[in-house]
Amino acid sequence: MNLRVLVCLLFLGLIPLKTFAQQHLDLEKKLLIKTSPLALLDPETFVIQGGIEYFIGPKFSIQSELGINGGVFGIPAGRSKNEDFKLWRSKNELKFHTKNYYWGLELFFVDKDFIRTDDYFFDSNSTTWYNKAHIDFQVLGTGLKFGKQKYISQNLLLDSFLGIGIRSRYRKITMLEISPDQEQEDEYFLSSDRYRINGRDYVPHFTMGIKVGILTMGR
Structure with missing residues (x-):
């Protein structure tokens, strides 16, 4: 996505309209069940993601997701x-709520285990093409989030946010079937590069999205 378009979308999503204010949430000592509808649109696999958020006071809450x-x-x-794509991920967050918005400190982990076909990986100064390889891939990261929550009905809240941080990625590539053709033309896909080197690297982390919260007790 064009950077200018992305910045505009982020800005529009956080316009401080009066109806978006969260100073009247009144959620102290209450529990929210959270769902992440955008997880269903993950480009690699269909993900179901949800969790809980508990308000330990008028300004602080803790949130955990799986x-x-x-x-x-x-x-x-x-x-x-x-x-044979297997994925699970967890997120844990401490939130500080101000009059209109909240700040969150997030820690997350992702584990992927799958078979990848018709690709290659870098090893030292050489490139090896394979017909099939096993990929073991983990991500550990942290970030600072900025967002807001608002009631959209009596017991439903909309949580919109954006964030920035850093992630550590580790992958182990085990080749199962080498390709007889080692002179193939590279098909470049940005998202595929994460699976083309062994070992660990560190990259920036950017996030934006929405969650739906269900209030377990009436207002």
Whole structure:
């Protein structure tokens, strides 16, 4: 996405309209059940993600989430070059709520285990093409989030946010079937590069999204 378009979308999503203010949430000592509808649109696999948020006081809350895909239960869940795709991820966050918005400190972990086909990886100064390889991929990261929550009905809240941080990525590539053709033309896809080197690296982390909160007790 064009950077200018992305910045505009982020700005529009956080315009401080009066109806978006969260000073009247009145959620102290209450529990929210959270769902992440955008997780269903993950480009690699169908992910179901949800969690809880508990307000330990008028200004602080803690939030925990878990996301999994069907591959964890043996359901075919791969797309494109990925087969037998298993994914689970967790997020834990401490939030500080101001009059209109909130700040959050987030810690997250992602684990992926799958078979990748018809691709390559870098090893020292050489490139090896394979027909099939096993990918073990983990991400550990942290970030600072900025967002707001508002009631959209009597017991439903909309949580919109954006954030920035850093993530550590580790992957282990185990080749299962080498390709007889080692002179193939590279098909460049930015999202595929994360699976083309062994070992660990560190990259910036950017996030934006929405969550729906269900109030477990009436207002």
